[in-house]
Amino acid sequence: MSPPHPPVEARVGYALKRAQAALRAAMDDALRPLGLTVAQYACLQLIGERPGVSGSELARGMFVSRQSLNVVLRGLQERELVHRPSTAPQARSLPAELTPAGRRLARRADALVADIEAQMIAVLSARQRSQLLAGLTACTEALSNDAAWKP
Amino acid sequence: MSPPHPPVEARVGYALKRAQAALRAAMDDALRPLGLTVAQYACLQLIGERPGVSGSELARGMFVSRQSLNVVLRGLQERELVHRPSTAPQARSLPAELTPAGRRLARRADALVADIEAQMIAVLSARQRSQLLAGLTACTEALSNDAAWKP
DNA sequence: CAGTCCATGTCAAAATATTGACATGAGTCC
DNA sequence: GGACTCATGTCAATATTTTGACATGGACTG
Numbered sequence: 001m002s003p004p005h006p007p008v009e010a011r012v013g014y015a016l017k018r019a020q021a022a023l024r025a026a027m028d029d030a031l032r033p034l035g036l037t038v039a040q041y042a043c044l045q046l047i048g049e050r051p052g053v054s055g056s057e058l059a060r061g062m063f064v065s066r067q068s069l070n071v072v073l074r075g076l077q078e079r080e081l082v083h084r085p086s087t088a089p090q091a092r093s094l095p096a097e098l099t100p101a102g103r104r105l106a107r108r109a110d111a112l113v114a115d116i117e118a119q120m121i122a123v124l125s126a127r128q129r130s131q132l133l134a135g136l137t138a139c140t141e142a143l144s145n146d147a148a149w150k151p
Numbered sequence: 152m153s154p155p156h157p158p159v160e161a162r163v164g165y166a167l168k169r170a171q172a173a174l175r176a177a178m179d180d181a182l183r184p185l186g187l188t189v190a191q192y193a194c195l196q197l198i199g200e201r202p203g204v205s206g207s208e209l210a211r212g213m214f215v216s217r218q219s220l221n222v223v224l225r226g227l228q229e230r231e232l233v234h235r236p237s238t239a240p241q242a243r244s245l246p247a248e249l250t251p252a253g254r255r256l257a258r259r260a261d262a263l264v265a266d267i268e269a270q271m272i273a274v275l276s277a278r279q280r281s282q283l284l285a286g287l288t289a290c291t292e293a294l295s296n297d298a299a300w301k302p
Numbered sequence: 303c304a305g306t307c308c309a310t311g312t313c314a315a316a317a318t319a320t321t322g323a324c325a326t327g328a329g330t331c332c
Numbered sequence: 333g334g335a336c337t338c339a340t341g342t343c344a345a346t347a348t349t350t351t352g353a354c355a356t357g358g359a360c361t362g
Contacts, residue, residue, distance in 0.1 A: 016167070018214070020167050064320090066341070091327060092327050093339085094340085110156075119294065136170045137170075138275060139173070142273060143267070218350070221312075222349085
């Protein structure tokens with residue numbers, strides 16, 4: 001018999017999912033007091049890092065659809081944390097910016113998240129951390145469809 | 152200024168999310184021809200590995216709520232891939248089992264997923280693979296609330 | 303035994319996300 | 333310029349997931 005039968009516990013894919021779930025849960029708990037969801041935090045963070053991004057770019061950076069990102073953005077705009085012009089300046093894309101309040105909240109939220117990440121990798125040595133990062137990056141690239149190696 | 156400001160690209164948490172998203176997308180593509188979603192595949196796999204599991208146990212193993220797992224289970228039962236007694240044998244929990252058809256489909260699906268995982272970690276050495284697995288496990292445990300160190 | 307606690311399964315409602323479709327502006331190729 | 337393609341933003345409909353609440357059966361404790 002062919003042996004695709006290691007238990008899920010021993011599979012990298014399951015370990016990935018489990019770690020991601022644990023991280024998400026921890027972030028959720030930490031951000032709740034600020035009134036932020038993980039998606040909202042990620043949105044603020046990305047905008048803060050790259051002011052003027054379009055909604056589509058944000059969606060790709062957060063691995064969700066444009067439509068669902070738009071809902072998140074709308075909420076942040078209503079809370080005056082993010083500003084977006086109502087009309088497109090140069091093309092069809094609406095550049096998003098943090099308001100001063102958004103910048104402040106993003107800083108506070110990021111401090112909390114940074115703590116969680118630090119706790120998560122606390123038991124790893126510096127070398128192990130960079131290898132973990134490298135391994136995850138390699139996995140991502142291996143699955144990104146640059147497939148199609150040509151003859 | 153305090154420096155919680157490495158860009159997301161360099162953060163383990165983001166790398167985790169990204170790798171998980173890539174894996175999920177690849178699995179989705181691979182399983183679509185079989186008429187299975189990732190959640191359905193995971194469900195079949197877990198039941199196959201531990202026949203007689205309760206719905207709540209499955210939900211925990213899949214990192215979703217009991218309610219949302221129930222929706223998945225219902226679909227699998229209607230397709231005669233999973234069987235569950237309508238009344239609880241010993242306690243309140245309803246043990247889930249694979250039907251013969253479910254077992255066959257689970258095998259086929261698992262072969263596809265195993266291929267994807269193999270592709271994902273293809274560029275890593277055996278040592279790097281086990282270190283990646285160990286690193287992910289360590290991260291998970293570090294976030295699992297055994298917190299509460301006592302005085 | 304009564305009382306308490308905990309896990310399970312389920313219902314209903316709400317939040318969240320995706321798919322599909324469409325209009326618009328920009329770039330490209332002829 | 334005209335036709336094409338492509339990316340963006342948005343609307344509507346659908347699917348998926350979570351939250352909150354409740355009843356039930358078992359275990360544990362007094």
